[in-house]
Amino acid sequence: MKNFVLIILGLVLSINVFAQNDKENVFVIVEDMPVYPGGEEALRNDIATLVKYPVVAKENGIQGKVYVSFVVNKEGKIEGAKIARGVDPSLDKEALRVMNALDKTWKPGKQKGVAVKVSYTVPINFALDKEAAKEEKTSHGEGVNQVFFIVEDMPEFPGGDEALRKHIADSLDYPEIARKNGIAGKVYVSFVIEKDGSVGDAKIARGVDPSLDKEALRVIKNLPLWKPGKQRGEPVRVQYTVPINFALN
Structure with missing residues (x-):
């Protein structure tokens, strides 16, 4: 029995407000948003399956919420994953590893019928035991x-x-x-x-x-x-x- 619980909250909605067009053409809001195979629930499950709680974090009682941002490119692949808000180097590294390990192809986002790059932010919460997870859910x-x-x-x-x-x-x-x-x-x-x-x-x-x-x-x-x-x-x-x-x- 694993002595930790990983809670992955629903995808955070990133809203970009630009005064001018983004030169790199990375969108956050498009007419047809990217879709992970099976939807958001499948994404959460796949992430939970891949995550391994870092031993050094477990031994030192380190836990918390890591925000990972990434881009779903025109081919439906994840690129440019980075820590938007970290907790600890070991947890941050694991969160990045998992996002980069997702090998399923998304349905790419489209703007005016053309595939475009779209940015997402996903919060991953590392909790050390089931009781801690229960406490957090109703804290x-x-x-x-x-x-x-x-x-x-x-x-x-x-x-x-x-x-x-x-x-x-x-x-x-x-x-x-x-x-x-x-x-x-x-x-x-x-x-x-x-x-x-x-x-x-x-x-x-x-x-x-x-x-x-x-x-x-x-x-x-x-x-x-x-x-x-x-x-x-x-x-x-x-x-x-x-x-x-x-x-x-």
Whole structure:
């Protein structure tokens, strides 16, 4: 019996907001997003199968969430995998190894009917035992206030993930003060989908600049109602994390 548990959260939705077109033509939002064979659940399962908890991390009680970003190229292969947010060299290295070891070919993303490169960010959470994993899943309070990360029926944005990405991109306004001062970067926003489908407890998990952070929070707080998540048939509170990348050329 392995004495660790690996929790892979749903794919984080990366939203790029460009003042100009990206010179390298790597998109984050396209009309037809890349699709992993079998979907996101198959991707999570394949990653979990490949991961080996580093011995040095296990012995030293090191755990945490590693964010890995990568590009699905025009041929449906993963390239340019890198650590967007690391925890420890051993965990970071293992997360990168696993992403580079995925050999299945994705259905590539398309923009205006043409295959293009598309960027993704995947959070991989390393936890040392099942009890730790259980603690994390309901770590924000108890009883009616429990907040889950993974549930049997995950919350759904009206129209799905692609509609969520488009809604966020359409709603965002690059702050003028940030534009004038050349401020760019990726803002991580965490929030809770409440039992009634509303967005609550939105906060900056990792900020860049007050102007960018404020705009990211504004958009997330004004998201429309979701279909709430359910555990054992009952609506529950579920947490999400969305990275929004503000980029200037």
